[in-house]
Amino acid sequence: MLRRAVDAVGLALDGRSELPPPLRHDDGVWSVAFSRDGTRLATSTRYKTARVWDAATGAPITPPLRHDNSVNSVVFSPDGTQLATAFAENSARLWDAVTGASIGAPMRHDSVVFSVAFSPDGTRLATASYKTARLWRLSPPAPDIFARACAMLHDRSTDELRTRYSIAVSEPLCLQPPPAPDPKLLTD
16 A cells, blocks of 8 residues: 555656666665766665666666675765765775776775765765764866776777777777776874
């Protein structure tokens, strides 16, 4: 009965005749967050994973983002390019929200990390743990349009990328992503 009521409210709010299929997980879902533009949804689970989904279709965008313990919280960066997760292995982590690749080293605490939040400009990340909150300075993303294009356009050939961006080079463009800088602790 309650499920039908929730479904009816969802239908009334968006005017659709059908809801997208449920986003299935192997265990309890602890946290959900929309990207700022509303096109993607991130979930975190008790079963050591987080994931990014297409909000319109329910199709997975990233593979499961594996952790060492349950993932308590998930949030998109303001520009939607990164995802932060808080997990029970006394850490928080950054991920590429398009490819699912981890970014930098984990941000460590002395106990379970329950929550994460980006600053409005995306340059800092706040993490919350038992009796402790920490503020981390995030390095701005490298202005490497070619690496970003390779990540976003992974299904296109490097020849097409060279043509599109007028690149005259002989070496391959999309071999490896650039190394990500580690977050720096601002306060303790």
